[in-house]
Amino acid sequence: MSVLSYLIPISLVLGGVGLLAFVYTVRSNQYDDPEGDSRRILSKDWDDRPKP
Amino acid sequence: MPADGVLPPSAAACPGCIATPVRAAELPLPDARLSLSLPGIHCQACIATVERALEAVPGVRSARVNLTLRRAMVDAAPDMTAADLIPVVEAAGYEVHELDQGALQATATDRAGRDLLMRMAVAGFASMNVMLLSVSVWSGADAATRDMFHWISAAIVFPAIAFSAQPFFRSAWSALKARRLNMDVPIVLAIVLALVTSLWETMLSGHHAYFDAAIALTFFLLGGRYLDHRTRAAARSAAEELTALEVPRALRFEDGAPREVAVADLRVGDLLLVRPGGRMPVDGAVVEGHSELDRSLLTGETVPVAAVPGQAVSAGEVNLTGPLTIRASAVGQDTSLHRMADLVAIAESGRSNYNSLADSAAKLYAPGVHILAALSFLGWYLATWDGRTALNVAAAVLIITCPCALGLAVPAVTTAASGRLFRQGLLIKSATALERLAAVDTVVFDKTGTLTAGAPEVVNLSAVDPGAVAVARALAEGSAHPLSRAIARAAEAAGIAAAEVTGIVEVPGYGTEGTLPDGRRVRLGRAPWVGAEAGAQTEAWLGIGGAAPVAFGFADRLRPGAAEVVVALQAAGQDVILLSGDSTGPVADLARRLGIANWEAEALPQDKAARIAELAAQGRHVLMVGDGLNDTAALAAAHVSISPASALDAARVASDIVLLGTDLAPVSEALRTGREAVKRIRENFRIATVYNIVAVPLAAAGLCTPLIAALAMSVSSISVSLNALRLK
Numbered sequence: 001m002s003v004l005s006y007l008i009p010i011s012l013v014l015g016g017v018g019l020l021a022f023v024y025t026v027r028s029n030q031y032d033d034p035e036g037d038s039r040r041i042l043s044k045d046w047d048d049r050p051k052p
Numbered sequence: 053m054p055a056d057g058v059l060p061p062s063a064a065a066c067p068g069c070i071a072t073p074v075r076a077a078e079l080p081l082p083d084a085r086l087s088l089s090l091p092g093i094h095c096q097a098c099i100a101t102v103e104r105a106l107e108a109v110p111g112v113r114s115a116r117v118n119l120t121l122r123r124a125m126v127d128a129a130p131d132m133t134a135a136d137l138i139p140v141v142e143a144a145g146y147e148v149h150e151l152d153q154g155a156l157q158a159t160a161t162d163r164a165g166r167d168l169l170m171r172m173a174v175a176g177f178a179s180m181n182v183m184l185l186s187v188s189v190w191s192g193a194d195a196a197t198r199d200m201f202h203w204i205s206a207a208i209v210f211p212a213i214a215f216s217a218q219p220f221f222r223s224a225w226s227a228l229k230a231r232r233l234n235m236d237v238p239i240v241l242a243i244v245l246a247l248v249t250s251l252w253e254t255m256l257s258g259h260h261a262y263f264d265a266a267i268a269l270t271f272f273l274l275g276g277r278y279l280d281h282r283t284r285a286a287a288r289s290a291a292e293e294l295t296a297l298e299v300p301r302a303l304r305f306e307d308g309a310p311r312e313v314a315v316a317d318l319r320v321g322d323l324l325l326v327r328p329g330g331r332m333p334v335d336g337a338v339v340e341g342h343s344e345l346d347r348s349l350l351t352g353e354t355v356p357v358a359a360v361p362g363q364a365v366s367a368g369e370v371n372l373t374g375p376l377t378i379r380a381s382a383v384g385q386d387t388s389l390h391r392m393a394d395l396v397a398i399a400e401s402g403r404s405n406y407n408s409l410a411d412s413a414a415k416l417y418a419p420g421v422h423i424l425a426a427l428s429f430l431g432w433y434l435a436t437w438d439g440r441t442a443l444n445v446a447a448a449v450l451i452i453t454c455p456c457a458l459g460l461a462v463p464a465v466t467t468a469a470s471g472r473l474f475r476q477g478l479l480i481k482s483a484t485a486l487e488r489l490a491a492v493d494t495v496v497f498d499k500t501g502t503l504t505a506g507a508p509e510v511v512n513l514s515a516v517d518p519g520a521v522a523v524a525r526a527l528a529e530g531s532a533h534p535l536s537r538a539i540a541r542a543a544e545a546a547g548i549a550a551a552e553v554t555g556i557v558e559v560p561g562y563g564t565e566g567t568l569p570d571g572r573r574v575r576l577g578r579a580p581w582v583g584a585e586a587g588a589q590t591e592a593w594l595g596i597g598g599a600a601p602v603a604f605g606f607a608d609r610l611r612p613g614a615a616e617v618v619v620a621l622q623a624a625g626q627d628v629i630l631l632s633g634d635s636t637g638p639v640a641d642l643a644r645r646l647g648i649a650n651w652e653a654e655a656l657p658q659d660k661a662a663r664i665a666e667l668a669a670q671g672r673h674v675l676m677v678g679d680g681l682n683d684t685a686a687l688a689a690a691h692v693s694i695s696p697a698s699a700l701d702a703a704r705v706a707s708d709i710v711l712l713g714t715d716l717a718p719v720s721e722a723l724r725t726g727r728e729a730v731k732r733i734r735e736n737f738r739i740a741t742v743y744n745i746v747a748v749p750l751a752a753a754g755l756c757t758p759l760i761a762a763l764a765m766s767v768s769s770i771s772v773s774l775n776a777l778r779l780k
Contacts, residue, residue: 004197008204012181019177026169036119039096 178212342561374560489726498678504608
């Protein structure tokens with residue numbers, strides 16, 4: 001059962017990474033315009049370099 | 053690996069999505085200064101076209117289109133105004149309106165929504181992890197392994213609940229401080245008792261710990277809270293967008309020339325210019341100019357009144373023909389428009405005692421749950437003299453009965469129903485409006501602007517000599533007055549071409565005149581000016597030379613869907629009443645056309661409110677549909693109220709539901725959906741009760757394991773949500 005002492009911390013850390021990633025997306029306004037963002041990806045405008 | 057707590061906000065919970073309330077302020081353009089509403093954009097090409105067009109304008113630093121909100125935020129040099137940008141977007145082929153940045157501010161930051169989302173994410177993360185640990189306990193982990201899993205669960209759950217259950221703690225505390233019970237009191241009690249007994253059990257290395265139940269409960273309940281918040285915020289944001297579309301500006305004379313200023317900056321004594329078609333920004337008196345005023349939004353009268361120097365004008369009246377200079381006598385909060393707010397406050401006090409279904413359920417439910425838990429604790433304690441077992445059983449009873457499904461029962465249904473109504477063009481502003489709609493048995497309509505479109509149409513064109521119509525069309529085309537436009541439109545529809553009339557001039561406040569090729573003078577306008585006797589109906593007179601003047605009669609055009617909605621409501625057994633501030637003739641005529649037997653004309657604002665109060669005293673539940681300032685008090689007094697989007701701001705604020713399109717037909721649909729929603733809410737309460745009836749005896753008998761508690765909770769929450777989605 002000693003494998004638990006690795007697996008439980010690993011699973012908690014991975015879950016925590018997901019949680020932090022979600023908090024980051026909320027804080028950086030990534031849900032402001034879900035409809036627009038899903039369309040913007042189709043446009044070719046800034047394919048070669050990011051918008052300044 | 054535990055699935056983490058990532059829960060993107062569901063797009064399905066967003067009714068129509070013109071108004072996702074979440075986080076509009078902290079856009080990538082923190083100093084976005086100008087916002088434009090773009091109702092017509094729909095594709096990725098539109099985004100690119102509009103952004104490119106805006107960014108090509110000198111002075112614009114950057115522009116970003118938000119397709120979800122159908123808005124563009126523009127960061128521009130300080131001296132740019134929306135007026136510089138609107139032609140650019142219009143040239144690109146899109147409909148565009150300016151939005152008042154001030155009115156949008158309130159929805160711009162949705163701290164509450166973001167806060168709930170964060171708490172939900174933390175609760176979701178914690179419950180997934182704890183659930184996985186619990187699965188191994190349920191499937192047979194024992195001794196040291198079980199204890200270790202319990203301790204790890206405790207270490208995850210305590211901080212998670214301390215953070216994510218705060219809204220419940222706060223709400224329960226404020227209810228207890230006011231010596232009331234609400235739904236949050238049993239919730240908090242269940243969570244706290246479950247945590248305390250589980251910790252105690254874990255210390256004694258017992259078998260049952262309810263950490264998973266406590267955190268899952270928090271997660272489901274936060275889900276209900278978030279749905280509720282989203283529905284309300286979406287409606288509030290759309291309502292504010294309507295307000296923001298009316299940018300309050302006025303033209304003030306400064307050093308002899310009119311300059312555009314914000315209405316908020318006006319002072320008593322200022323001289324203002326009101327152009328034809330403009331709305332009076334303040335109360336005042338006419339100093340210079342002749343024109344006509346449309347008072348229909350304030351009084352319901354459809355006949356325009358003449359405006360001459362010295363006459364008093366009120367904020368909200370529309371100037372029709374000539375430019376007027378007015379001197380402000382009352383501004384801002386002192387105008388007659390705002391004084392109406394007092395009447396509204398009085399009327400509203402009658403409605404505030406409405407108890408929502410959720411509240412009345414909580415009133416029954418909360419004491420029942422507490423008594424049940426206390427009884428099972430007492431029973432077990434007296435039977436076994438074992439405090440630990442008794443406390444465990446009491447905690448199990450509280451967790452099983454915890455109103456998890458009840459907390460979802462109402463928000464899930466209202467979210468589904470308001471989303472459905474939004475797609476039909478109805479904006480539900482008040483949280484309990486749907487429940488109140490279901491009780492309606494009497495529908496009261498205002499006339500002008502509600503059942504009618506507020507635009508006149510010629511009724512006697514076929515009775516007038518075509519030669520005269522041709523002359524009238526020629527004169528009418530020289531004016532922007534609504535009656536002239538109606539004559540031109542009717543003549544065009546009848547296929548009568550304009551006669552040859554030269555030297556057409558509009559005399560503001562009177563009419564239009566010109567000369568026929570044979571030298572005769574022709575006039576189209578007010579009765580005394582043309583040399584006729586004024587009648588009671590809305591009329592325009594045509595005088596050709598010395599011949600007897602010819603009258604054009606007008607009636608208000610029906611709003612699309614008005615006839616259908618009256619028929620549908622009467623067929624559904626509703627009592628339909630017409631209540632108007634207009635004179636008897638037109639009201640009787642309209643009532644006859646629509647088949648409304650019960651009507652009242654020349655009603656003052658307080659008469660309307662009194663009539664509604666009288667109906668309410670008879671035990672009727674009144675739905676008031678109105679748009680004018682004179683309806684505001686009645687809208688606030690009614691059990692539930694609807695106003696069209698074209699209504700004055702004050703009327704929209706006073707009503708529970710705003711009709712976004714021009715068609716009235718969704719009103720009868722709204723009543724049906726309201727009934728359906730209440731039926732589903734009651735069904736949901738019944739489902740939640742059935743689960744309780746099955747599970748509570750188990751819990752009280754001490755047979756309830758954490759596995760059963762987790763199952764009962766999840767299954768009841770899911771079945772309640774699915775039932776809500778069945779709403780048609």
